[in-house]
Amino acid sequence: MRIDLHTHSSRSDGTESPRGLVLAAREARLDVVAITDHDTTAGWEEASATAAEVGIELVRGMELSTRHEGRSVHLLAYLTDPADADLLAETERVVAGRRDRVPALLRKLNDAGVELTAEDVDRATPPGAVTGRPHIADALVARGLVASREEAFATVLGPNGPGYVRRYATPLLDAIGMVARAGGVTVLAHPWARSSRAVLDAATLARLRDAGLLGLEVDHQDHDDAVRAELRAVARDLDLVVTGSSDWHGAGKADHELGCNTTDPEQYARLRNAARDAAAAAGRADEADEARR
Ligand code: AMP
Ligand code: ZN
Ligand code: FE
Ligand code: FE
Numbered sequence: 001m002r003i004d005l006h007t008h009s010s011r012s013d014g015t016e017s018p019r020g021l022v023l024a025a026r027e028a029r030l031d032v033v034a035i036t037d038h039d040t041t042a043g044w045e046e047a048s049a050t051a052a053e054v055g056i057e058l059v060r061g062m063e064l065s066t067r068h069e070g071r072s073v074h075l076l077a078y079l080t081d082p083a084d085a086d087l088l089a090e091t092e093r094v095v096a097g098r099r100d101r102v103p104a105l106l107r108k109l110n111d112a113g114v115e116l117t118a119e120d121v122d123r124a125t126p127p128g129a130v131t132g133r134p135h136i137a138d139a140l141v142a143r144g145l146v147a148s149r150e151e152a153f154a155t156v157l158g159p160n161g162p163g164y165v166r167r168y169a170t171p172l173l174d175a176i177g178m179v180a181r182a183g184g185v186t187v188l189a190h191p192w193a194r195s196s197r198a199v200l201d202a203a204t205l206a207r208l209r210d211a212g213l214l215g216l217e218v219d220h221q222d223h224d225d226a227v228r229a230e231l232r233a234v235a236r237d238l239d240l241v242v243t244g245s246s247d248w249h250g251a252g253k254a255d256h257e258l259g260c261n262t263t264d265p266e267q268y269a270r271l272r273n274a275a276r277d278a279a280a281a282a283g284r285a286d287e288a289d290e291a292r293r
Helices: 018-027 044-054 085-100 102-111 118-124 133-142 149-157 172-181 202-210 225-238 265-281 287-292
Strands: 032-038 057-068 071-078 185-188 215-219 241-244
Touching: 018 032, 018 044, 032 044, 032 071, 044 057, 057 085, 057 172, 071 172, 085 102, 085 172, 102 118, 102 133, 118 133, 133 149, 172 185, 172 202, 185 265, 202 225, 215 225, 225 241, 241 265
Parallel strands: 032 057, 185 215, 215 241
Antiparallel strands: 057 071, 071 185
8 A cells, every 4th residue: 555645636726636746646656645736625526526436545635734833834634524614714814815915925026136027927827826935936947047846945035035025824723722623633744844843843743643733744855764763753742643645736846746755554544544533523424525535
């Protein structure tokens, strides 16, 4: 069983459509793949239909933009009710924040002498996606101003770059609660990547578990072997589910090939069981629901 629980389509900042994502997952010989676009379920239907067509198991997820003690923290949310009003309103707020900062970001870039227009950015945003920094990076690449998304983030778009504009993100504890009330489960994405490790020490992870956090994405390209070993030990101590995933973005992120990290089937079974319990606790565990998942 090859299980990859973190991927992005062009409904956020990946380069392949939801259908293309699922076809690529089959090509990569995955048995289970999760679609986890940033703050949106827009790709779920197309991905589900393709998964049914090609006989691969799709897990419906999102990667939520949250903040904890001033730092950006990414939270994977799986198997939530896509119609849950609170979660929907919150993700819409995040998406609006991402979209609405673009004019200010372009002004700052222009002030810094980087000539990029709103039209450039529109051209770089696939239909149905919300413009995020990766699309602005693509626009910079198209203009020949940088060589890659990575270079764009390292020079102008990162937190210390001249084009940085802070946007809204959900407080982490609120997000964990909201996902539970929407019948889903939460796993911290790449928790010990450089940006978030400082605010996610073991004591904090214990508190987050007590607040409902289910798991930690231990096997991720942002974690080297030493970090993985240390984080795996913390997960064991805290009885948190351990996942491993690619964080694939199609051609949008180098060295994140589908299946480059995978999740142990037993850990995946724990996640599915927890999601069933969460759905029941949220009052939506009827047969039809289960069948739809
Ligand atoms: P935004 O949500 O618009 O603020 O953009 C943040 C997103 O950009 C993250 O969620 C990543 O998917 C992507 N990203 C962050 N750093 C990099 C990088 N160095 N190279 C490519 N993509 C990145
Ligand atoms: Zn992304
Ligand atoms: Fe992330
Ligand atoms: Fe991601």
